Amino acid sequence: MLLFFILGLLVHFVFFGSIFDIYFTSPLVHGMTPQLTPLPPPAKRLVLFVADGLRADTLYELDENGNTRAPFIRNIIMHEGSWGISHTRVPTESRPGHVALIAGFYEDVSAVAKGWKENPVGFDSLINESRYTWSWGSPDILTMFAKGASGDHVYAYSYDADNEDFGAQDVTKLDTWVFDNMKEFFHAARNNQSLFSKLNEEKIVFFLHLLGIDTNGHAHRPTSREYKDNIKVVDEGMKEIVSMLEDFYGNDGKTAFIFTSDHGMTDWGFHGAGHPSETLTPFVTWGAGIKYPQRVSAQKFDDAFLKEWKLENWKRQDIHQGILPVDYLNNTDLFKAESMFTNAVQILEQFKVKMTQKKEAILPFFFTPFKLLSESKQLNILRKARSYIKQRKYDEAVSLCKELIQLALKGLSYYHTYDRFFLGINVVLGFVGWTSYASLLIIRSHSSFTRGVSKEVKKPSHLLSCSFIAVGVLVAFFLLIQDCPWTYYIYCLLPVPIWYAVLREFQVIQDFVISLLTFPPSQLAGYLFIFTLGIEVLVLSFFYRYMLTAGLIAFACWPFITQLWIRAKSISLSWIFFSLLLAVFPLMPVVGRKPDIFLVIGAGSLVLLLSLCVLTSLIKRKDRFINEELLLHLFQMLSIALSMYVVYSTHHSLLKKQGLPFLNQIISWIILASSFVLPLLSPTSLFERLFSILLSWMSAYLLLSTGYEALFPLVLSCLMFVWIQMEQETLQQSGVSYRQKVTSLQFTCNLDITQFRHLYLDDIRRAFFLVFFLVTAFFGTGNIASVNSFDLASVYCFLTVFSPYMMGALMMWKILIPFVLVMCAFEAVQLTTQLSSKSHVFILQHFFFLVKDYGSWLEIGTSISHYVIVMSMTIVLMLLNGLAHLLTTKKLELYGKSKSHLI
Structure with a gap:
């Protein structure tokens, strides 16, 4: 009996672990050829403000006196830049939200089991591709992008984790620390020629992670005075930082600014699921390469936010977190078309690598390619898109590139989940088999349904044993020639001995069925x-x-x-x-x-x-x-x-x-x-x-x-x-x-x-x-x-x-x-x-x-x-x-x- 419980525990651990191997696998692809847009970018540097845990409605809405809580951001929306709502995806947590913002893809769920603060999964990001990046904020977030970055070009400055205290008297210091340290940094740069030279190069990123709003939301709820006052602190701090940067760079017009949030927060001070208060975050951008405010008379949105926020006359452009919002760009149609073409080729390269990997791991007669994006169709779309660009049919080129991106993403998902059905069938077979075997054990040992011969342990027939051994060998050989991971052997071979044990109890099954037939x-x-x-x-x-x-x-x-x-x-x-x-x-x-x-x-x-x-x-x-x-x-x-x-x-x-x-x-x-x-x-x-x-x-x-x-x-x-x-x-x-x-x-x-x-x-x-x-x-x-x-x-x-x-x-x-x-x-x-x-x-x-x-x-x-x-x-x-x-x-x-x- 002890042996049975130990085996049962192991079987359950296999079933439990299978979901992480089948559904929580990394979608990342490596080995692609880098792609670049063959046109100069409009900005030399990017300043990214991320107000952790900030809800869109709390930022945009007016207070009880009809005044805005963020006058600087409100001024940007009306006079300098573009704005909208960024729609996040579950899980609405800080790590996946920042990965979507900075790395451009939805969080690799396999990373959750490997670590939280650091970056255990090798993904590329905007920060890694920058010439230099300086970041200030929480150690939980900054280390994700600093550790593992190639070269020595990412600098992170963070406070001690003990400062993230929900019971502290004033947690806005988490944000003021960021602003103050960035000011001191630029003040020191004026007297440091080496640092001054680095700051004036191209492809520079400044990342400011602001955790005070999130901490106040958890401690006091988003409807609290503390949460709303923290927005005012952030707004004032951003105003000072923007003024400082414009003064430092002499208003050269080469700085792009983005203000957004990784996720929102529920009324009860939590996040992680898909409630609108968690998935609707603000997105405000201005500066180099960004469109100026657009006055409109009417907008098509199902929600009533625009009238509540008194922003119905300024064009709102919603985006999805992790996707490049081309409509925000203030540049030539050629630049937009070339950027979309580059983006499409990038994703297509991932699709090709994923397809090749799967094709090489499967026997040719078992391989089923993704039919919606054959090689001939890939070449045809690329050739046609390039032709549209040459003919200056930029809208048609952008539309065709978007179509290619959608097909490539579907193909990536297809190959990423290629083995899911096969593995799922084997897990279900093992699951049902173990349930059946345990049921038969109960009936044989602890019930009066079976009598006589079923109470005696009978030796299985030689033919039954040989048949299951043969099946096990065939399954193992099939997995071996396809170079499958070792976990595949467990999921595919486990049902064999389990079902052998079930069929050994055939007499018990027969007695039980006969006993049931005696009931009216x-x-x-x-x-x-x-x-x-x-x-x-x-x-x-x-x-x-x-x-x-x-x-x-x-x-x-x-x-x-x-x-x-x-x-x-x-x-x-x-x-x-x-x-x-x-x-x-x-x-x-x-x-x-x-x-x-x-x-x-x-x-x-x-x-x-x-x-x-x-x-x-x-x-x-x-x-x-x-x-x-x-x-x-x-x-x-x-x-x-x-x-x-x-x-x-x-x-x-x-x-x-x-x-x-x-x-x-x-x-x-x-x-x-x-x-x-x-x-x-x-x-x-x-x-x-x-x-x-x-x-x-x-x-x-x-x-x-x-x-x-x-x-x-x-x-x-x-x-x-x-x-x-x-x-x-x-x-x-x-x-x-x-x-x-x-x-x-x-x-x-x-x-x-x-x-x-x-x-x-x-x-x-x-x-x-x-x-x-x-x-x-x-x-x-x-x-x-x-x-x-x-x-x-x-x-x-x-x-x-x-x-x-x-x-x-x-x-x-x-x-x-x-x-x-x-x-x-x-x-x-x-x-x-x-x-x-x-x-x-x-x-x-x-x-x-x-x-x-x-x-x-x-x-x-x-x-x-x-x-x-x-x-x-x-x-x-x-x-x-x-x-x-x-x-x-x-x-x-x-x-x-x-x-x-x-x-």
């Missing part, structure tokens, strides 16, 4: 209908959280369907009440909620009140109350009270912009660390151990809460306590005698009760309940499939300095706490229903296998994340099942007592 058709159809309906509710809950509410309402009707209402009315009433109470949470807003610390304090107060009631009950029930138990209970109550105090005082301190108090930070980490140990000091009796786990982990959850979600683990745990009692009543109703009451049960790690009984249909229902509760734990207060469901404010009791990995770990722990509470309750359910955890875990995994993913794989954060969540939960389930077993059965004794001692 109407009864079997009813079971299948309920089973299918339950699976569909689970599937839909990944997309529509209110389906969890529908499921919980259906759960509330369970006592009436099974007649438990007659047998145990008080327990049934509790089940109905807490099911309906929990059903409220999926209807609450998943994001966009404002912090409400009083709800957190209220949740802590309810836990303290419940603790007092439990303490009083234990004192009355026990003949003697051991001092250690009393002290432990009081200490856990103290942890809850301390958590409430830390949450309140931290929130109050941050509102005053006094930062995170150091004492609060220390207390928070101590409470988090102690939450792992304190439950192990409590008695192993079922009720007391589960309640101790709730108290310890609830204290940590309060520190990670900002609003109504603080009540969620409490309500969920109450329902779990009732579920344990309901299951014992159900077991007695079905005729299984069980004398012990729930309050007298003891957790133990040595007891294996598999010999007591086989699986019943009720056990499938129990497994479904558990899966549903786990999904509710994941999606009950948020949508973890979307990164912007998280609120950075939830970790402010632990740290406020930006640390993506530490903050991400704390957020994930917050998500896992309700998950572990459910798993611990399930340990008790297994104990009360006299069933081994092994068989139940088998069934549980199969419910996750049945949760399918629908929709496109193109949107990161939605469809791919659903697959990742399902696969992660099956893997994490195996690990957290062990954690729950440890938390419920192990006991640490003080004063050198035995660890297995039970009170």
Whole structure:
């Protein structure tokens, strides 16, 4: 059995890892011939201002007094340059946004798994192609383009990462630091002849990364005074920088300026998904080679922004982040046509390299070329475009080049995903095979469906073994002659032994089918209908959280369907009440909620009140109350009270912009660390151990809460306590005698009760309940499939300095706490229903296998994340099942007592 679980874990890791190898591969192509436009550029230097996290509407709109927040930018729009909205793509994060702006392509998603701050993927960029680049700003962004750049021509000046503190009194210093250091740099250049000469060469880039707006947005929300005032600081700083540069270069008219943002931000201070507030960013450009403002009488845009911003008379030109906006250029038609022709040839060269690479790696009779862009069509379009340019038919040339670019991009995507279907088929074969094999193992070992010969392990036929060996050899040879990566061997060869194991169980399959045929058709159809309906509710809950509410309402009707209402009315009433109470949470807003610390304090107060009631009950029930138990209970109550105090005082301190108090930070980490140990000091009796786990982990959850979600683990745990009692009543109703009451049960790690009984249909229902509760734990207060469901404010009791990995770990722990509470309750359910955890875990995994993913794989954060969540939960389930077993059965004794001692 241990070997089976180890193999199962490895198989799941393969399935989990396959998505990164199939969908998260680098689209970059190397080895192309560089292409240049054979005309002089209009500008000698570019100044790029990127206001991180700036929303388009907040910049362009007028304030409550009808005044602009950015008078300098407003003046540029009306008198000097062109403007519009830059549409970004998901994930709306700083790294992919800057890669799109500076490197000209959408973020290589494979880089996310390799690193964040630095540049682990070798892509070319504007900065790398410059003669010299000087950049100022955050170390998270600047190092992406500085490290790996060819030669010694990229200079980055950044402040210490500790300055990125969401609790700092004034984070506009992140922007003023950039402006001040750039001024000092140019002041020093006047007295440094070598630097002065470099600054006056051609192909110079100045990159100013301004992080203050993003930091203020996370800390105070984009609707706050701090966020809007930061825009004024940036506007004033840009005005000074532009004036300084014009003075330094003597107004030579050879400087181009761009002001934009990498992404926007939601009203609740986050980004990462595709909400318009995240994908609509400002784009303002002026200077050398840029069109002057164009007055218009009407514009065709679906949104009502223009009238709100009072900019309806100035031509708005929207662009897509990462695509050269030719319409912004103030140059000859010949220059535009030649630039588009060069761009088309660049992308076509990438297409050719990608096609050649794929063609050489595949046997000729298996290779299917991209038919929309054959070699003859490539030559024909290029020849025709060049002819149009010679005939001065520039518009026709530009249009034809755009057509070639679109075809080449489609071709690049075609060859990039060439193996995706083949690999996907093999992963599905392995996935279905493993599910089938595990199902057959459950049926053979833990059910009464099979009898007689199927219980005996039969040796497989020699022909079957030889056939699968032959298939494996053929698959390996096929991959070898095509020089495939080693991961392809895993995905393609793994289904072979899995399906061999499945076919070995043919007798079990036959017995199971015969057993199913003994059920009345109407009864079997009813079971299948309920089973299918339950699976569909689970599937839909990944997309529509209110389906969890529908499921919980259906759960509330369970006592009436099974007649438990007659047998145990008080327990049934509790089940109905807490099911309906929990059903409220999926209807609450998943994001966009404002912090409400009083709800957190209220949740802590309810836990303290419940603790007092439990303490009083234990004192009355026990003949003697051991001092250690009393002290432990009081200490856990103290942890809850301390958590409430830390949450309140931290929130109050941050509102005053006094930062995170150091004492609060220390207390928070101590409470988090102690939450792992304190439950192990409590008695192993079922009720007391589960309640101790709730108290310890609830204290940590309060520190990670900002609003109504603080009540969620409490309500969920109450329902779990009732579920344990309901299951014992159900077991007695079905005729299984069980004398012990729930309050007298003891957790133990040595007891294996598999010999007591086989699986019943009720056990499938129990497994479904558990899966549903786990999904509710994941999606009950948020949508973890979307990164912007998280609120950075939830970790402010632990740290406020930006640390993506530490903050991400704390957020994930917050998500896992309700998950572990459910798993611990399930340990008790297994104990009360006299069933081994092994068989139940088998069934549980199969419910996750049945949760399918629908929709496109193109949107990161939605469809791919659903697959990742399902696969992660099956893997994490195996690990957290062990954690729950440890938390419920192990006991640490003080004063050198035995660890297995039970009170």
